[in-house]
Each structure stands twice: as structure tokens, then as C-alpha cells.
Amino acid sequence: RKKAIIVGSGIAGIATAIRLQNQEIDAHVYEINDSPGGKLTEIHIDGYRFDCGPSLFTMPQFVEELFEVSGKNSNEYFQYIKKENVCNYFYEDGTRFVACADQNKFAKKASEVFDVSESKILKYFQKSKQKYDLTSSLFLEKSLHKLSTYLSWDTIKAIIRINSLDINKSLDQVNKKEYKDPKMVQFFNRFATYNGSSPYLTPGIMSMIPHLEQYYGTFFPKGGMYSITMSLYQLALDLGVTFHFKSKIDQILVKHKKAEGVLVNGEQILADMIISNMDIVPTYRKLLVDQKAPGKVIKQPRSSSALIFYWGIKKKFSELDLHNIFFSEDYKGEFNYIFNKKNVSDDPTVYINITAKNEENDAPKGCENWFVMINVPGNQGQDWAHIIKKSRENILKKLSRILQADIKSLIETEEILDPITIENNTQSYQGSLYGASSNNSFAAFLRHPNFSRKIQNLYFCGGSVHPGGGIPLCLLSGKIVSELIQKDYNHK
Ligand code: FAD
Numbered sequence: 001r002k003k004a005i006i007v008g009s010g011i012a013g014i015a016t017a018i019r020l021q022n023q024e025i026d027a028h029v030y031e032i033n034d035s036p037g038g039k040l041t042e043i044h045i046d047g048y049r050f051d052c053g054p055s056l057f058t059m060p061q062f063v064e065e066l067f068e069v070s071g072k073n074s075n076e077y078f079q080y081i082k083k084e085n086v087c088n089y090f091y092e093d094g095t096r097f098v099a100c101a102d103q104n105k106f107a108k109k110a111s112e113v114f115d116v117s118e119s120k121i122l123k124y125f126q127k128s129k130q131k132y133d134l135t136s137s138l139f140l141e142k143s144l145h146k147l148s149t150y151l152s153w154d155t156i157k158a159i160i161r162i163n164s165l166d167i168n169k170s171l172d173q174v175n176k177k178e179y180k181d182p183k184m185v186q187f188f189n190r191f192a193t194y195n196g197s198s199p200y201l202t203p204g205i206m207s208m209i210p211h212l213e214q215y216y217g218t219f220f221p222k223g224g225m226y227s228i229t230m231s232l233y234q235l236a237l238d239l240g241v242t243f244h245f246k247s248k249i250d251q252i253l254v255k256h257k258k259a260e261g262v263l264v265n266g267e268q269i270l271a272d273m274i275i276s277n278m279d280i281v282p283t284y285r286k287l288l289v290d291q292k293a294p295g296k297v298i299k300q301p302r303s304s305s306a307l308i309f310y311w312g313i314k315k316k317f318s319e320l321d322l323h324n325i326f327f328s329e330d331y332k333g334e335f336n337y338i339f340n341k342k343n344v345s346d347d348p349t350v351y352i353n354i355t356a357k358n359e360e361n362d363a364p365k366g367c368e369n370w371f372v373m374i375n376v377p378g379n380q381g382q383d384w385a386h387i388i389k390k391s392r393e394n395i396l397k398k399l400s401r402i403l404q405a406d407i408k409s410l411i412e413t414e415e416i417l418d419p420i421t422i423e424n425n426t427q428s429y430q431g432s433l434y435g436a437s438s439n440n441s442f443a444a445f446l447r448h449p450n451f452s453r454k455i456q457n458l459y460f461c462g463g464s465v466h467p468g469g470g471i472p473l474c475l476l477s478g479k480i481v482s483e484l485i486q487k488d489y490n491h492k
Contacts, residue, residue, distance in 0.1 A: 005030065007276040016277070039053035039426050041229065053433075077231040080219045082219055092329045116181055116184050125210065128208050141479075172185070202438045250264065257454065276461075279464045281464070284298060303436065305432050307419075323351070334349060337377075339377065342377040343377065348376075350373070378419055384420055418431070460481070
């Protein structure tokens with residue numbers, strides 16, 4: 001049997017290992033940390049449990065598929081429910097809106113709250129679906145960097161209808177054309193943050209993202225987001241994948257333009273193929289120092305990072321649910337701070353995730369586990385201590401005002417994650433959440449391919465390479481890599 005080494009046990013690394021093991025390739029995963037998951041982990045403090053990173057679960061079919069291809073019953077490993085209400089929205093002028101998963105209910109409610117007709121919204125969702133259906137097989141499900149991808153009927157269809165994809169407009173321009181009500185524009189602009197981009201820069205094609213939420217739905221995994229990691233980790237173990245924790249890979253060994261193995265703790269370990277789940281920038285800068293890095297790809301501006309306060313709150317708030325957004329008043333200004341000034345505005349949009357709404361054991365009785373997050377720029381040496389102090393005060397002021405409660409006095413325990421700690425914990429360059437940003441029309445083509453053009457036997461998966469960040473795309477990157485390997489090595 002052939003042997004594969006996977007650098008990192010992020011969700012894409014685990015997914016790749018599962019698929020390779022199913023292809024009868026012995027998969028060995030090396031991980032710096034002492035447990036799997038990368039950005040998808042959890043922490044326990046003082047009786048509270050918090051998911052550390054991702055909180056929104058979409059496209060569960062990509063997780064299901066891993067159990068399917070492994071011939072296992074997913075129910076025995078992993079369960080989840082569909083959310084009827086996707087998210088609660090709070091605007092500074094007092095407007096409140098509950099986004100329902102059902103499109104018709106959503107449109108009806110939106111027409112009551114905003115200056116918009118039901119039919120306008122339903123039409124928008126239709127266009128969103130068309131954009132997704134036209135491009136998903138080209139941009140998400142295949143390698144963008146193989147000629148065969150371009151010789152397909154799907155690609156030809158997408159090219160014929162390229163004008164309808166709004167590639168040359170920004171998401172904000174598309175939404176402004178559709179909606180008169182600035183609050184509706186802000187609502188739909190927010191979807192740019194799903195891949196860490198700015199609605200004022202990212203192309204209008206991103207208006208396909210609401211389709212994922214409003215058509216496929218949003219879900220909550222039993223046990224919290226971390227159970228995605230743990231169920232896939234268990235599946236990998238059951239299939240025979242070997243995990244090596246506390247094992248930092250220091251170098252990918254390359255001889256005569258072929259990857260031959262890795263260097264771990266001074267020891268050379270050989271394999272037939274190496275798959276890096278490490279962020280693509282440090283993969284080149286730290287593991288492939290003697291190889292020429294693809295400059296343009298590596299220099300792509302990064303997606304946003306996050307500042308998160310994990311607060312144990314000794315009160316329950318009936319007006320909050322699993323996902324809650326408190327919009328800033330000046331959305332454009334907020335993104336200008338993040339992507340141009342590389343700083344944080346005084347009125348950032350605040351997201352609160354409360355898993356105790358679904359899993360009551362995640363917080364002590366009568367309490368809630370608040371994961372309070374704002375979008376921030378990646379780490380470029382800013383004074384984070386100052387930014388954290390200032391943002392904490394601004395967030396507390398905003399939430400106390402809108403929820404009419406003294407939030408500061410309700411915090412009984414606290415932990416903080418910032419771009420520096422995200423980078424330290426996961427090696428993600430600048431602590432970005434989703435690899436390169438999608439702040440230009442060609443971003444998809446400038447993401448690194450899932451294979452090396454110069455070094456044989458070397459592949460890449462995870463949020464910093466094609467097709468991009470976020471759990472669903474990371475899982476797809478594992479699928480693409482396994483298909484490339486199947487072709488390259490002619491495995492059945
Ligand atoms: P990562 O999770 O980045 O893991 C890489 C792993 O490789 C790490 O464990 C690291 O320790 C290991 N590693 C790196 N270098 C080495 C080495 N040299 N040797 C050994 N091991 C190494 N996505 C969503 O879908 N929904 C959300 O709501 C969402 N919200 C997010 C919120 C936050 C705060 C964060 C941080 C991310 C969020 N994301 C969300 C994005 C999502 O978490 C990521 O896209 C995804 O988890 C990245 O997975 P990955 O496989 O690329 O690897």
C-alpha cells in the first residue's frame with residue numbers, strides 16, 4: 001500500500017485522510033497541537049463550554065458524504081438539527097428582524113420590517129440560486145487548475161451567462177440596485193463576511209451565498225460545532241488513519257523535484273505523497289524554504305481575522321437565539337477600517353453565538369455562554385492590547401444599550417482569542433480566518449491549486465487553497481485532492 005503524510009489535522013486534513021484511507025492509501029496525519037481540529041476546536045472554562053472558531057454550520061451533506069464513502073452510518077457518529085430561525089438581527093435604530101430559514105416566511109417577514117416587497121426578495125433568492133447552480137461545479141467542486149475542468153458543459157454554460165454573474169460589480173452595488181432600503185442592503189451585504197471579505201470590494205457573484213443559508217438551510221450539530229471535528233476524527237480512526245499529535249513538521253523533503261517525505265523532530269519520515277493542510281503561506285515559507293514560491297499567489301491580500309470574547313454570562317436573554325447580529329451604523333466605514341486602515345472602528349458589527357440555546361449543558365443553570373465576535377484585520381503588528389481594550393468597551397456599550405442590561409456586570413468568566421492567538425494556535429498566516437480574501441474578481445483564480453505544479457507528489461488542502469475557506473469548502477478541498485491523487489496514482 002502507498003503511504004500519505006498529511007501536515008495538520010484541520011477539518012480538511014482529516015477529510016483528506018478519510019478519503020485516502022478509503023482509497024487504500026495509509027494516511028498519517030501529523031499535528032503540532034495535542035488534539036485535532038485546528039480552528040474547529042472547543043474550550044471549557046468554569047462550567048461553560050465554547051466552540052472556539054466556526055459557529056455557523058451549512059451544507060452538512062459534505063460531512064455526510066464522508067460517512068457514506070466510508071460505508072458507515074453517519075447517525076452513529078454525528079447528528080444535527082435544522083434551525084427554523086437562522087439569525088436575529090438588531091439595528092442601531094431599534095429595528096429587529098428574525099431571519100427565518102423558510103424563504104416564503106423570510107420574504108413575508110422582511111416585507112413587514114423593511115421597505116421591500118415579498119416578490120423582490122423571492123426574486124433575489126432565485127437569482128442567488130442561479131448564480132450558485134451555474135458556478136458551483138466549476139468554482140467549488142473541481143480543481144480550477146486542470147484543463148479538463150474547462151472542457152466541460154458546466155463551464156461553457158457559466159461562460160455563456162457570465163454577465164448574469166455580476167463579476168464586474170461589487171456585492172454592495174448589486175444589492176443597492178436590488179434594494180432601496182439601506183437596512184436590506186446591509187443585511188445582504190453581510191454575506192461578504194462569510195469568506196472574510198468586504199461587500200464593497202468582493203464581486204457581486206457573492207450574492208449567491210444567501211442561497212446556501214436560505215435554500216440548503218443552517219444547522220446545529222448535537223454537542224456543538226466541535227462534534228464535527230470529533231465525529232470525523234473518530235471515523236478516521238475507525239478506518240485506520242494514524243494520528244501523530246504534538247508532532248510539528250519542520251520541512252517537506254524534496255529531491256529531484258519530487259516530495260519524498262517530511263522532517264519531524266529531527267527525524268526523516270518518507271512517504272509516497274505529502275498533503276499540506278498547513279496555511280499555504282507558511283507551507284512555502286517554513287516547510288519549502290529551498291523551493292520557489294508562487295509569488296503572486298502568496299502575496300494575495302488576506303481575509304479578515306476575528307477578535308472573540310468568550311463570556312460566561314450569568315443571565316438568560318430571551319430575545320437572543322443561537323446566532324445574533326448587532327449591526328454597526330456605518331457599515332462602509334467599518335470595512336474601510338478593516339481592509340484599508342487595518343484597524344477596528346469604534347462601532348463594529350457584533351456577532352453573538354450562544355450554543356446553550358441548543359445545548360443547555362454548555363452553560364450553568366440560568367446562564368449563557370456568549371461567543372462575542374467582531375471582524376478585524378489580520379495581524380500586521382498592530383497594537384492588539386489597545387485594540388482589544390477599546391473594542392471590549394465599545395462592544396459592552398453597544399450591547400448594554402441595545403439589550404438594556406449592564407452586560408459588564410453579568411460577565412463571570414472570560415477568555416479572549418485575537419489574530420495573534422489564532423495564528424499561534426493554527427499557523428494561519430496573519431490569523432486570517434479564510435486564507436486569501438475574495439476582495440477582487442480574480443480571487444478564485446489566484447488561490448493556490450490543490451497540487452504543486454513544480455513538485456511531484458505534493459498536494460494542498462484547507463481554507464487557504466482552492467476552493468477557499470469555511471467548513472464546506474475545506475471539506476471539498478479534501479475531495480478534490482483525493483480525486484487528483486486517484487488520477488495521478490491510478491488507484492481504484
Ligand atoms: P485549520 O483549521 O487551519 O488547521 C490547520 C492545522 O494544521 C492546525 O491544527 C495546525 O496546528 C496544523 N499545522 C499547521 N502547520 C503544521 C505543521 N508544520 N506540522 C503539523 N501540524 C501543523 N467556517 C465556517 O464554515 N463557518 C463559520 O461560522 C466560521 N467561523 C469562523 C470563526 C472563526 C473565529 C475562525 C477562526 C474560523 C471560522 N471559520 C468558519 C473558518 C473555518 O474554521 C476554517 O475555514 C476551517 O476550519 C479551516 O480548516 P483547515 O482544514 O484549513 O485547517
